[in-house]
Amino acid sequence: MATSAPTVTGLVDLLDRQVRARPHAPALLVGDERVPLSYGEVDALAERAAERCVAAGLRAGDVLGLVAGNSVEFVGVLLGAARAGVVVAPLDPALSDVELRARVKASGARAVFSGDGFVEAEGGGRRGDALVLFTAGATGRARTVSLTHANVAAAVHNVCATYALGPEDATVAVMPFFHGHGLFASLLSTLASGGRVLLPAGGRFSAGTFWADLRAAGASWFTAVPTIHEELLERSADADMPVPPPLRFVRSCGAPLNAATQRALERMFGAPLLSAYGMTEAAHQIASEPLPQDGPLKHGTVGRATGVRLRVVGRDGRECAAGVRGEVWVAGPTVAGEGWLRTGDLGSLDEDGYLSLAGRIESLIVRRGLSISPEYVEDVLAGCPAVAEAAVFAVGGERIGAAVVAVRGEECGEPSEILRYCRERLAAVAVPDRVVFVPALPRTAQGGLDRLAVRERYG
Structure with missing residues (x-):
């Protein structure tokens, strides 16, 4: 098990450590046949993608819209564009043409990459950034968030450190890469720590193949939103459902998870289920329940701060005492911009620093x-x-x-x-x-x- 999180400076050198030390180790498992691609092969894909970005006329600081599922093309273009100094704006391939054009415009993209190659768009540059992401839009319209390579590096470090990720770990890409949950927690943190990621056939999660995907990957963990956890739990009642493979832990993030569901999932997987809390504006993870060896699990909470500072602030602008609800504020190296981010979430901290959420203030x-x-x-x-x-x-x-x-x-x-x-x-x-x-x-x-x-x- 890893004892320290990897040190990277951003997307540009995310693979470097593994390519030097373990070029032939599997990084990705791809498609119906779960074909392995080594770190050396993924590195070569990124180099070719960097060359294609330059050949397409993209310059350092330009924004590239990336329309792809959880695929090899996504990984190669994401890392290759970064090497060319290009800012990447991952976009949901399921968006309608109207929605996609609106997001391309909002991101400032100068070009868009999809399965058909590069297409020109009208936009300016965002020098110094690494990514332009869109918020989930759960309570309002999606907004753009610009993240730097330093934000990315800190986010990857925090996830790897929280869950002690290392070369012996593997996961299945359940959540989409166009959003922070799948991008940071599943893909980037696994590659930075030397593990392997299975990319499901078709580039998206399928409950029908999930158990076979877990076994094919030799998965030690995975992360998903509560709706997917609940779907897996419901399917487990089928008589012909195989027994899940042993896991180190399971992670849930994106919404509150019912306590009864959490306990049932732990029984099914025979592993602790760790609730986490994240926001796009903070490069995904803000807090998480710790691994059992690192602290007590407190179901009903989203754990402790991971590499950031948390405070709960009342309407009077003063920090709340333990157990008193207020708005959750966060600051640290993963946060876009400077100073304290007012999350808009209502919550409270207990005496041990565990955060309990009570919903969006606007809701x-x-x-x-x-x-x-x-x-x-x-x-x-x-x-x-x-x-x-x-x-x-x-x-x-x-x-x-x-x-x-x-x-x-x-x-x-x-x-x-x-x-x-x-x-x-x-x-x-x-x-x-x-x-x-x-x-x-x-x-x-x-x-x-x-x-x-x-x-x-x-x-």
Whole structure:
């Protein structure tokens, strides 16, 4: 097991240590056949991509839009563009043409790379940056975030140090690389620490092949959002589902994970499930539950700060005492820009520095002068045996609504039954006024609950 995190300065030298010491070690496993590509081969792909960037007329500081799934092309162009001094803006290949053009424009891209090669675009340069990423847009429209190579280096170091990643580790690329979760936690940290990443066939996660992918990779860990964890847990009930391979740990990030789900996942995988907290503006990871040997697990929290400074600040601008809720602020080498980043998340720190989150401040529902966290009400609703998941939202001011998805094969009955369940477990002020049954909840491209879409559809 690794005892120290790798030292890199950014995307440019991410592979250098491994290429020098272990050029023939597998870095990627690719496609249906899980073909291994060594660190030396990935390095050669990056060199060719750098040459192609220069041949396409891109100069240092220009922005390149990168439209690709979790593929060899993505990895090669990402690292190769960095070597040419080009800033990369990863873009979701599932976006519509209109959305894609809007994001290309917002990123300032001078060219776009897709499976068809390079296409010119209109844009300027962002000298000094490494990446232009888009926020998930869970509660509003996606925004651009510029990250430097120093931000990238610090983010990779923090993930590797938190989970003691090393050459013996391997993972499956579950989360998309166009967002910080998949990019930093799965891809860049694994390559920097000398491990191997399996890129699923088709360039995206498939629950149907996931167990075979885990075994083919010899995976020691993986990271995903709660919706994917819940899908895996649901599939595990099938009689012909294979026993999962032994893992060192499992990581969850991107949204709150129900405590009962967390315990069930730990039983299924026979490994600790570590909850983490991240934001695009902080190059993904901000906090995480530690490995068992490094500290106690406190389910219901997202752990301790990882390489950054955390504080919780009240409305009066003063730092809150332990256990008191306020806005979460973060500062450190992973944060875009300087000074303290006001996350917009509501949370509290305990005496040991473990962070508990209580939802987005902008999502709070104010009713009878009290602030009600939708996430808290959703957690209670999720405890109802027939409820798979729920989304809580404001209706016309101070009224509360809940969109509910039934457990497969279960009957939820009437809305009155759900409301009765809530009245037995919630303060009267937090009980929803109405319940609507829906086949599925809207999701962001990263798998998180799209609260903006929930409000627009049901609010």
